[in-house]
Amino acid sequence: MSTLPRDDARAPTAALAHEARRSRALGALGADALLVFGAPHHSRNGDAEYRYRQSSDLWYLSGWEDPESAALLRPGSDHPFILFVQPKDRSREAWTGFREGLEGARARFGADAAFPYAELSARLPELLAGWTTLHYAWGEDGTRDSTVFRAVSGLGRVAARNGLATPHHLIDARRILGELRLKKDADEVALLRRAADITAEAHVAAMRLGRPGVAEYEVEAEIDGLFRRRGGNGPGYTTIVGGGTNACVLHYITNREPLRAGDLCLVDAGCEYANYTADVTRTWPVSGRFSGPQRRLYEIVLASQIAAIDAVRAGRPYKAMHDAAVRVLTEGMVDVGLLDGDVETLILEEGYRRYYMHGTGHWLGLDVHDAGAYHVGGSSRPLEPGMVVTVEPGLYIPPDDLRAPEAFRGIGIRIEDDILVTDGDPDVLTAACPKSVADVEAACTG
Numbered sequence: 001m002s003t004l005p006r007d008d009a010r011a012p013t014a015a016l017a018h019e020a021r022r023s024r025a026l027g028a029l030g031a032d033a034l035l036v037f038g039a040p041h042h043s044r045n046g047d048a049e050y051r052y053r054q055s056s057d058l059w060y061l062s063g064w065e066d067p068e069s070a071a072l073l074r075p076g077s078d079h080p081f082i083l084f085v086q087p088k089d090r091s092r093e094a095w096t097g098f099r100e101g102l103e104g105a106r107a108r109f110g111a112d113a114a115f116p117y118a119e120l121s122a123r124l125p126e127l128l129a130g131w132t133t134l135h136y137a138w139g140e141d142g143t144r145d146s147t148v149f150r151a152v153s154g155l156g157r158v159a160a161r162n163g164l165a166t167p168h169h170l171i172d173a174r175r176i177l178g179e180l181r182l183k184k185d186a187d188e189v190a191l192l193r194r195a196a197d198i199t200a201e202a203h204v205a206a207m208r209l210g211r212p213g214v215a216e217y218e219v220e221a222e223i224d225g226l227f228r229r230r231g232g233n234g235p236g237y238t239t240i241v242g243g244g245t246n247a248c249v250l251h252y253i254t255n256r257e258p259l260r261a262g263d264l265c266l267v268d269a270g271c272e273y274a275n276y277t278a279d280v281t282r283t284w285p286v287s288g289r290f291s292g293p294q295r296r297l298y299e300i301v302l303a304s305q306i307a308a309i310d311a312v313r314a315g316r317p318y319k320a321m322h323d324a325a326v327r328v329l330t331e332g333m334v335d336v337g338l339l340d341g342d343v344e345t346l347i348l349e350e351g352y353r354r355y356y357m358h359g360t361g362h363w364l365g366l367d368v369h370d371a372g373a374y375h376v377g378g379s380s381r382p383l384e385p386g387m388v389v390t391v392e393p394g395l396y397i398p399p400d401d402l403r404a405p406e407a408f409r410g411i412g413i414r415i416e417d418d419i420l421v422t423d424g425d426p427d428v429l430t431a432a433c434p435k436s437v438a439d440v441e442a443a444c445t446g
Helices: 012-029 056-062 090-096 101-107 117-128 142-162 173-182 186-209 216-229 244-248 292-310 320-336 343-348 437-445
Strands: 033-037 043-045 070-073 081-085 113-116 133-135 169-171 240-243 264-269 271-273 280-285 388-391 394-396 412-414 417-420
Touching (some): 012 056, 012 070, 012 173, 101 113, 186 216, 186 417, 240 244, 244 264, 280 412, 280 437
Antiparallel strands (some): 033 070, 240 264, 394 412
16 A cells, blocks of 8 residues: 555645535534544454445544544634544554644644544543533444543543533434535535446446346446446445346345346446445346336336426425325336225325335435434425435335236336435436436447
8 A cells, every 4th residue: 555645635625625514513513512433444354454434424524534533523612623543653654555644634634633543532531621512423332432431431530620511411423413414515516426427327337238148246347347447436335236036135235146138137336436425226128128017117117216306306395205206106006906906095004015115215425325314303304405315216026926917026126316406406416327218228239
């Protein structure tokens, strides 16, 4: 690994964006303090490690990339933004790469003060003295929980000597950070657009490659390789390539079967670009043309997705897109004989869940299932400009479902796009990825 500085790690615009997010966080905290840890560095097996990916919350606030890190925000103090990081260490950098160190944390990442991560436990009591409320995401790591709780417990002595208050309120940091991350700023939207463009290109490449006899893992390799070739971090989540009946398994990631003539292939894949991920699903015919039964079900799913996307409008409740998708799907399933009964009753009693068992979307951003609450005050929260959602209805008919018409058994279909909420019409970030029957068939045979 290189021991040279990462010159592209802190572009001036990126530094300003992180500074603006910290400013919003400090304003939202008021008189409270916030402690955010970096992501742990996990081993894959033995002494082999995964490529490191920073905690989304710490990245959002600072842009800091390296492990063994934490950030402390203290509004109104002499040092409102403190970073704990790995110090410079030439011997370790020879093995694991360049470190910004304490000086870089201050000079390039805007920290008002920086300390070695190893000193976190010793310094926390003094740094938290004077704050009565601490925002911290407990329950993620027992060792960190112990560090924080020991620090708070140890504050008694510091407070007694100096007459300072101590934290006696602990609030889950995910609440305030989720709200901050929910509405994307212009820089975030630009990164999501780039991730979406790369993802659309990769899905088209998959459609062209995935002919009979090609293995699911070959399609996966083409997609993930293109993500990297276009400058992405790689996949934002494990790529799903499900041929035939494998498409009926919602989180199928084995990806080792050959694609077969006459089957459909479902690909759920999204490029992560500068830590922001797209999330797109397309389903296409391995032989290049949909069969009659495949096309009937595909057009039901597509119509439901179009209806759901139209519901992604500022002021509408989040659940409106799910309601729109469910209605079209249920009507379609009754029309083709997958369900029997009255449409309204089937919706009320959730009879559609036999073949459509998941929600219609989720927040999207630094995480594929991004931070933010879906309900406010007990009701589905209204959508606001700057929010980004996925819209992903589907139908999944198990191969052994004797209640389904035989021609539909073993078919799995999902269509998913990424949508930016605006003051007007929904902005489909992934519109470049083909999804009409004609466009998908053209991409498969082009």
